[in-house]
Amino acid sequence: MSIIDSRVPAIHVEGLRKSFGANEVLNGIDLQVEPGEVVAIIGKSGSGKSTLLRCINGLETFQRGALAVMGRPLVYGDPAAMRQLRQQVGMIFQSFNLFPHLTVGKNIMLAPSLVKKTESQALQAEAQRLLHRVGLAEKFDAFPDQLSGGQQQRVAIARALAMDPSILLCDEITSALDPELVGEVLAVVESLANEGMTLLMVTHEMNFARKVSNRVIFMHEGRVHEQGGPEALFADPQTPQLRQFLASTRH
Numbered sequence: 001m002s003i004i005d006s007r008v009p010a011i012h013v014e015g016l017r018k019s020f021g022a023n024e025v026l027n028g029i030d031l032q033v034e035p036g037e038v039v040a041i042i043g044k045s046g047s048g049k050s051t052l053l054r055c056i057n058g059l060e061t062f063q064r065g066a067l068a069v070m071g072r073p074l075v076y077g078d079p080a081a082m083r084q085l086r087q088q089v090g091m092i093f094q095s096f097n098l099f100p101h102l103t104v105g106k107n108i109m110l111a112p113s114l115v116k117k118t119e120s121q122a123l124q125a126e127a128q129r130l131l132h133r134v135g136l137a138e139k140f141d142a143f144p145d146q147l148s149g150g151q152q153q154r155v156a157i158a159r160a161l162a163m164d165p166s167i168l169l170c171d172e173i174t175s176a177l178d179p180e181l182v183g184e185v186l187a188v189v190e191s192l193a194n195e196g197m198t199l200l201m202v203t204h205e206m207n208f209a210r211k212v213s214n215r216v217i218f219m220h221e222g223r224v225h226e227q228g229g230p231e232a233l234f235a236d237p238q239t240p241q242l243r244q245f246l247a248s249t250r251h
């Protein structure tokens with residue numbers, strides 16, 4: 001894991017506004033995430049959760065406000081800075097997005113082989129180590145379609161880790177999985193949290209958010225509407241919008 005300067009916030013977002021045409025999706029987001037912090041983002045469909053994550057790793061541009069990752073401000077016009085940002089911020093999606101024609105091992109080695117000047121043997125050893133870490137040591141030569149959804153998502157996590165990111169963004173990474181496969185993916189995320197990885201994760205798994213996160217952020221209409229420690233936030237929501245949202249997620 002990267003050496004972390006704990007004096008600099010891992011993520012700093014200030015007054016961030018983002019529109020798609022006339023549709024303002026992020027209406028002034030202020031957010032700071034400290035190194036090693038585990039932050040869960042919850043909120044209704046369309047509240048801007050994915051858009052916020054995509055802004056943080058440079059997949060979306062925004063119109064107003066400021067964003068810095070590990071103390072470095074985001075500058076769109078600077079390709080070297082954007083490349084560095086993407087190396088520091090790993091992202092995992094709901095759809096696993098593995099390359100179907102590459103083996104698991106090659107999926108993991110691809111990005112580092114393009115970016116890092118490392119010998120292929122060392123890359124292979126690192127890929128093996130990461131596969132072991134996500135509990136898939138024996139799958140190095142398998143193809144994605146030979147794996148279950150949960151296994152594919154764990155490979156996607158290993159692939160993100162291969163770039164040695166300082167921060168991991170997770171966007172509903174268990175939402176496409178059959179219920180019996182959710183636990184194995186969440187266990188990997190929990191182990192990363194315990195090892196001190198900075199995590200910002202959009203999730204519908206309220207029990208998981210409660211158990212693993214240091215802080216929960218409730219987004220509503222493109223703003224951070226309410227936030228707090230998981231126990232307090234779930235037990236004692238302060239705004240009607242959060243109360244209503246929590247009621248709608250209980251079955």
Ligand SMILES: Nc1ncnc2c1ncn2[C@@H]1O[C@H](COP(=O)(O)OP(=O)(O)OP(=O)(O)O)[C@@H](O)[C@H]1O
Nearest residue numbers: 020021023025043044045046047048049050051052
């Ligand atoms: N590429 C795009 N072009 C136009 N509008 C978009 C685009 N991406 C997102 N939006 C709009 O931005 C709003 C917020 O979308 P976003 O995906 O961030 O919500 P979300 O909170 O992640 O929702 P969900 O829980 O359904 O994933 C929605 O109104 C959506 O239609």
Ligand SMILES: [Mg+2]
Nearest residue numbers: 049050051171
């Ligand atoms: Mg989303």
